[in-house]
Amino acid sequence: MPVDLFRLISDGKTRMVLNEGSSSGETWIREIDAAERAKQKNDRAWKFVLDQIFIAGDRRSVKECVYRGEGNANLVLALPCERKVVRFRKSLPGKADPDGGEARTRQENQFLRVVILRFLGEYVQPPEIIRGRPEDMALLSEAIRSLRPESRRGKDIVEEYVTKYVDYAFLPAKLTDSLQQYHCSRPTFCVEIKPKQGFRHESDEQFQRCTYCLTQYSKMNSGVIKSRSTYCPFDLFSGDAERMKKSIHGLLKSPQNNLRIFKNGNIIYDCNSNPDDLEYILGEWFVASRYRSMEQYLKIFVRLVSTALLREFHHTPMNESAYCPLARISSQDCDNETRIEQELVVKAKKLLYLSDYECNFIGGDLLPDSVLGRIRRMQQLPYYSTDIVYKIYLKYIRIWNDNSIYSSMIRMHSSKKNELPIRIEELCERCESARTKDASSAAYSSVNPSESTNTLKPKIPGKNGNNSTASADFRSNKLDRNLDETEGEINIVITNDELRALQNYLLATTAKDCSILMAFQEIDSACIPNVAEPNVVETDQLSFLVNVGILDVDPKSIHCIKKHRKRDINVLVSVTKILEKEV
Ligand SMILES: O=P(O)(O)O[C@@H]1[C@@H](OP(=O)(O)O)[C@H](OP(=O)(O)O)[C@H](O)[C@H](OP(=O)(O)O)[C@H]1OP(=O)(O)O
Ligand SMILES: Nc1ncnc2c1ncn2[C@@H]1O[C@H](COP(=O)(O)OP(=O)(O)OP(=O)(O)O)[C@@H](O)[C@H]1O
Structure with a gap:
């Protein structure tokens, strides 16, 4: 933009320029006007946010x-x-x-x-x-x-x-608006479950216990939890009524960060609560029920939650083309180089065997459009074993960062055929030209959403193989990103399948860490409003309006692969340490 024009605009004399203006000047002014309107709209939205958070007139105390x-x-x-x-x-x-x-x-x-x-x-x-x-x-x-x-x-x-x-702790207005005519103002109860990993690939079948149950040992060892939970995600994802009941009981007994209950948005049960409080909480929730014992309350709770998890609330097309299998890998990719030390694996396996307990990995049928069905399907995206994913990570980490991996993923998923968006040769050329440029230039220069999907800018390695900008990796603030000297080579080209394996592993990780929120409001069966059928659950002579949502579906940083490797080793060390005493 010409400097004079900029000065005039910032002086607020835009009209005068318009009268004199050239067509390109007018375009600039229109853009500035739009930007100013957007800014004002944003400022109003932000003020509205603050007004709801702070106690009126006092910007130091929140409600x-x-x-x-x-x-x-x-x-x-x-x-x-x-x-x-x-x-x-x-x-x-x-x-x-x-x-x-x-x-x-x-x-x-x-x-x-x-x-x-x-x-x-x-x-x-x-x-x-x-x-x-x-x-x-x-x-x-x-x-x-x-x-x-x-x-x-x-x-x-x-x-x-x-x-x-x-x-998601409340029901959407489209469900509750119609209740007003019945003067129905019962509280809204909400159950949050972070289900974790309910599916594992054959190539990762090393142990007789699942990742969640194994992680309990390292959480115990580090003092995060006092006792191991009996919750197993494979039971929850099984869809089988008895196994789901067992898993929900496990969550109630030991909620950890996997279960929370809210009443009108306020937490009433979580890891800090006393399980003895449950009877009172459920009694208050199912106040209209003719039942009065804890056992009966638990029965209603399990039925309600299981129904919400298994029912199909939405029918939207699924991205099935993303599931096309990866090409077979060559035998050299299966070497021992990046495997966890076999001695540790064997020892942990043996102790787990002796502990005489195994997870039930048999997965039952889930309706494809139920919330559990959707999450499990995403966890099933094809990738090579975690060992090979770790190997691919080490091989390419100097070239790929979060920005490049997610830009390419977004482009791939926007294309109808789900093709990788870029030819590998093209990527090589880009890496080469990027490397010859000033190493201090920003690898992540685009903040414009349309640009960020259309340009793939591989990261420019700095002296020690570190990224030249922090923002190229989303969660740079929480990961040790100092790569070992041995990590990564620059002059190598990732194959389409290796790239897909990395991307799918990250997507599956998101699906293993998301949470489900289910909101319930009891209604009189006489006044069931005219809402879509799946949003009404009737059980034990009670009727509820229900809504289900998924949260925390952020992209995972590519460096979580390294973090997972450390976690897995730590888990096995903890397993051996604890079980050596127990068995
Ligand atoms: O690795 P996991 O399975 O222990 O999961 C981590 C979670 O631990 P959990 O076992 O659920 O207590 C962890 O949760 P907490 O902090 O323990 O509540 C995070 O959700 C973490 O994700 P991110 O690093 O914030 O993106 C999670 O890391 P990712 O696995 O999603 O990378
Ligand atoms: N849309 C929402 N509606 C209602 N409650 C929400 C919503 N989003 C988040 N919460 C509440 O806030 C909590 C923290 O949010 P969130 O899970 O996004 O944090 P996080 O730091 O990304 O979690 P994690 O440690 O799993 O990565 C949730 O456990 C949930 O109780």
């Missing part, structure tokens, strides 16, 4: 009901007037993205719309992106500090780009 929860990466606050939540990315001190999280947030949003929706359909509702002000983040962070669990306070909310999602 108690707004803190919803947090995980490792994000903190979530409820927006009570809108039935929405706002999700803030957390960062370690000094590790926030320099662009306020803009590039990452935009790519995550695009990943969700283009890739995730094709797997999980309408169980996921894409968010709205809002840009807050850094000074408000500091105020917010201070004001909510006391509401946060001690163990999560190491990270803070700093980045100004935030996302606003539907609040």
Whole structure:
């Protein structure tokens, strides 16, 4: 834009330029006007967010009901007037993205719309992106500090780009609006389950226990939990009534970070609760039931939750073409180089065998459009064994980063045939030309969503093989990214199948870490509103309106492959340590 024009616009004299203007000047002005309108709209949206969070007129105290929860990466606050939540990315001190999280947030949003929706359909509702002000983040962070669990306070909310999602702890207005005529205002109860891994590939069948059950040993060993849970994801994903009941009982007994119950958006049962409180909680929930014993309450709870997990709520096309098998790999890719030390594996296997307990890996039928069916199907995406995925990771990590891997994935999933978007030779040329450019130039230069899908910019390795910009990897703030000297070679070309294996492994990881939220509101059977049939569940002479959503479907950083390798070794060490004492 010409400097004079810029000055005039920033002086607010746009009309004058329009009168004199050239056509290109007018285009600039239209763009600036649109940008200004968008900014004003964003500022209003942000103010509305803050007004719902802070106590009126006091920007230092938040309303108690707004803190919803947090995980490792994000903190979530409820927006009570809108039935929405706002999700803030957390960062370690000094590790926030320099662009306020803009590039990452935009790519995550695009990943969700283009890739995730094709797997999980309408169980996921894409968010709205809002840009807050850094000074408000500091105020917010201070004001909510006391509401946060001690163990999560190491990270803070700093980045100004935030996302606003539907609040799945409540029913959507389209279901509840019709209730108003019946003056029905019963509380909404919500059950959150983080089911974890309910499917494993044949190539990963090493142990008689599943990843979740094995991870319990390392959590015990590190003191995160006091006793191992009896919950097994394979039982939940089996679809079999008895096995599901067993798994739900396991979750209630030891909720850990896998089960939470909310009443009107407030947490009433989680890992900090006493299981003895359950009787009171369920009694309050099923107050209209003619039953009164804990056993009977549990029966209703299990039926209700199982029905919500197994029922088909939405029918949207699934991305079946993503499941085409990978080419067979050559025998040299199966060598021992990147396998976990066999001695440790054998020892753990033997101890697990002696412990005389195994997970039931038999997977039952799930309806394809049920929430469990959708999640399990995504976990089934083809990839080579975890050993080989780790090997591919080490081989290419100097060339591929989160930005390049997800840009290519988004392009692949946008294409009708699900083809890899780029010829491998083309990628090579790009790597070569990128390397000859100034190593300090940004690998992740595009924050424009349309650009980020159309250009693949491989990362430019720095001196030690480290990435030249932080933002090329989404979760750079929480991973040790100092690559060993031996890791990665630059002059090698990834094959289509290797790239697909990496991408599918990451997608499956997202599906192994997402959460399901089920909201229930009891209604009189006499006044069942005119809503779609799947949203009404009738059990034990009670009727409920139900809604189911999936959350936390963020793209996983490519470096989680390395993290998983460490986790798996740690798990086996913990298994041997604990079982040596037990068996
Ligand atoms: O590796 P896992 O299976 O222990 O899963 C991690 C979760 O641990 P969990 O076992 O569910 O307590 C972990 O959850 P917590 O922090 O333990 O609540 C995160 O969800 C982590 O994802 P990310 O690194 O934040 O993207 C999860 O890491 P990813 O596996 O998704 O990379
Ligand atoms: N759309 C939503 N509606 C209702 N509650 C939500 C929503 N999104 C998140 N929450 C609540 O906030 C909590 C933390 O959110 P989220 O799972 O996104 O955090 P995270 O840091 O990404 O988790 P993880 O540690 O699994 O990576 C959830 O467990 C859930 O209770």
